[in-house]
Amino acid sequence: xxxxxxxxxxxxxxxxxxxxxxxxxxxxxxxxxxxxxxxxxxxxxxxxxxxxxxxxxxxxxxxxxxxxxxxxxxxxxxxxxxxxxxxxxxxxxxxxxxxxxxxxxxxxxxxxxxxxxxxxxxxxxxxxxxxxxxxxxxxxxxxxxxxxxxxxxxxxxxxxxxxxxx
Amino acid sequence: xxxxxxxxxxxxxxxxxxxxxxxxxxxxxxxxxxxxxxxxxxxxxxxxxxxxxxxxxxxxxxxxxxxxxxxxxxxxxxxxxxxxxxxxxxxxxxxxxxxxxxxxxxx
Amino acid sequence: xxxxxxxxxxxxxxxxxxxxxxxxxxxxxxxxxxxxxxxxxxxxxxxxxxxxxxxxxxxxxxxxxxxxxxxxxxxxxxxxxxxxxxxxxxxxxxxxxxxxxxxxxxxxxxxxxxxxxxxxxxxxxxxxxxxxxxxxxxxxxxxxxxxxxxxxxxxxxxxxxxxxxxxxxxxxxxxxxxxxxxxxxxxxxxxxxxxxxxxxxxxxxxxxxxxxxxxxxxxxxxxxxxxxxxxxxxxxxxxxxxxxxxxxxxxxxxxxxxxxxxxxxxxxxxx
Numbered sequence: 041x042x043x044x045x046x047x048x049x050x051x052x053x054x055x056x057x058x059x060x061x062x063x064x065x066x067x068x069x070x071x072x073x074x075x076x077x078x079x080x081x082x083x084x085x086x087x088x089x090x091x092x093x094x095x096x097x098x099x100x101x102x103x104x105x106x107x108x109x110x111x112x113x114x115x116x117x118x119x120x121x122x123x124x125x126x127x128x129x130x131x132x133x134x135x136x137x138x139x140x141x142x143x144x145x146x147x148x149x150x151x152x153x154x155x156x157x158x159x160x161x162x163x164x165x166x167x168x169x170x171x172x173x174x175x176x177x178x179x180x181x182x183x184x185x186x187x188x189x190x191x192x193x194x195x196x197x198x199x200x201x202x203x204x205x206x
Numbered sequence: 207x208x209x210x211x212x213x214x215x216x217x218x219x220x221x222x223x224x225x226x227x228x229x230x231x232x233x234x235x236x237x238x239x240x241x242x243x244x245x246x247x248x249x250x251x252x253x254x255x256x257x258x259x260x261x262x263x264x265x266x267x268x269x270x271x272x273x274x275x276x277x278x279x280x281x282x283x284x285x286x287x288x289x290x291x292x293x294x295x296x297x298x299x300x301x302x303x304x305x306x307x308x309x310x311x312x313x
Numbered sequence: 314x315x316x317x318x319x320x321x322x323x324x325x326x327x328x329x330x331x332x333x334x335x336x337x338x339x340x341x342x343x344x345x346x347x348x349x350x351x352x353x354x355x356x357x358x359x360x361x362x363x364x365x366x367x368x369x370x371x372x373x374x375x376x377x378x379x380x381x382x383x384x385x386x387x388x389x390x391x392x393x394x395x396x397x398x399x400x401x402x403x404x405x406x407x408x409x410x411x412x413x414x415x416x417x418x419x420x421x422x423x424x425x426x427x428x429x430x431x432x433x434x435x436x437x438x439x440x441x442x443x444x445x446x447x448x449x450x451x452x453x454x455x456x457x458x459x460x461x462x463x464x465x466x467x468x469x470x471x472x473x474x475x476x477x478x479x480x481x482x483x484x485x486x487x488x489x490x491x492x493x494x495x496x497x498x499x500x501x502x503x504x505x506x507x508x509x510x511x512x513x514x515x516x517x518x519x520x521x522x523x524x525x526x527x528x529x530x531x532x533x534x535x536x537x538x539x540x541x542x543x544x545x546x547x548x549x550x551x552x553x554x555x556x557x558x559x560x561x562x563x564x565x566x567x568x569x570x571x572x573x574x575x576x577x578x579x580x581x582x583x584x
Contacts, residue, residue, distance in 0.1 A: 112362065112363070112364050114362065114514075115364070116361060116362040116364050116365045116530060116584040117365075117530035117531055117584040119274060119275065119530045119531065119533050120274035120275070120368075120376075120530045120533070121274070121364065122364050122367065122368070133284065141272070143272055146271075146272055147236075147238060147271070148270045148271050148272055150268075150270065150272075151270055151272030151273070152267060152268060152269060152270065152272060152273065153267070153268040154265070154266075154267050154281070155265070155266040155267070155268070156265065157262070157263060157264045157265065159264070159283075159284050159286075160264070160265070160282065160283065160284065161223055161282075161284050162223040162282035162284075163282070164280075164281070164282060165279075165280065165281050166278070166279070166280035166281075167273065167274075167277065167278055167279050167280070168273070168274035168277065168278050169272055169273060169274060170234075170236070170271065170272055170273065170274050170275075198513060198514035198515075199513075200513075200515070200531050200584070201512040201513035201514065201515040202512070202544070202545070202547075202548035203547060203548060204531050204532070204544040204547060204548065205543075205544065205547035205553070209379055209382075209383060211373065211378070211379065211382060213373050227373055229373060229374070229376065229378070229379060231376075231379040231380075231383075233533065233534070234533075274533070275376075275533035275534065276376040276379060276528075276533070276534070278373075278374050278376070
């Protein structure tokens, strides 16, 4: 082999490969491509696709007017994110039967079910949850008359800056 | 030793809503972590927590690995008679825990 | 003869000036000057988000309080050959332990060694209670350390570097400013030169020890200062020093000196 062999023009096989690579790169730039990674803007009136939640809803519709959820927009750490739940205007005994909490990305999507007694007259809940990465969380209250009220929140969760091996 | 702290108001009037708080020391092991030799640490989270007020179920929570470790829970009950607020919870390992607090109701 | 002298003068000059510059650069290592003036100290709490601050501020929600309560129980639990508890000698911790941990790490003149709170607890355990020492980072040791440090909450950190403590402070200071690890960073690289800046999604703190033992959300449990220091060493890909090693202890003293005046916050909550 001569030293100038590597400077020869690409063989036909190599040309096909380079062409294919270029085409693949061009596809990335196409709008609406399935390979595009730009996330959709957060829509609070849209339920995220969560199979466990859809199973619970069983086709029933939800309203977005009365369920309240207080959760940080940016989590300090996904291991512990403070959460407050409430149902607007629910002040009579038994007004709310239960509140379901669903996660879009956690390995266990059905995070919690809070089941109230018929005597309960105030339906505020406070707790701390774990979130496996940036995602939407859905709280759904089942009222006494069977009506469903939902709240969708998006939480930004980043991993720790420094790996901690201690 | 059931490591949990319960907080109820010092005293409360009959018919009033009062807040109950419980903080539990439990690792809530998700089952997705590995130890330092690469072996998966088995899942062990609290599955269910039941609060009873003088023996009657007042609140039930289905829990999962979605709760933070050392979980905190705050909710409201309606005061009826003086007596006991008890908590019972069970985890994946089958361990049952219980804690209680006294409640004084006036009126 | 004078020609030789002339030729030797230049390198001699160079050597002399290099020597003076070296002394000037090395001088801060021997001085007690503070890179961070006392009136510019900020607790780590200020570099954490609202959720963390609220957690620490609420004594019921603060997960670290679970350990403080456990420590309170252990304080009155008899242990060892004589069946003595901490309370047997120290009575009510709220009185006897008030202000104590704010002075730590402290030089023990009897045994001529530097002790942090965990070391002091274990010294009492083995020498006075004639019981087995707690293992490092064990739940009981953390609980007792959290309980003891909690009695100093609100009081200013005030560790002495006089007398026998001085050589420990000096070594701790050198450690702090020495680059280490694959990333070749010193503690100062982040916590003195870059605090307040973002590292990925986090804001770098000044790295003070005033809230330890602390409930770190990343650990999902309470941990000691030495655990945090080991985590930093891991972070820069340096060899993690063992719990209880002299280097970590000396560093604890330097950190306490550096944080003089900051209020003790134990049990802290950090991300």
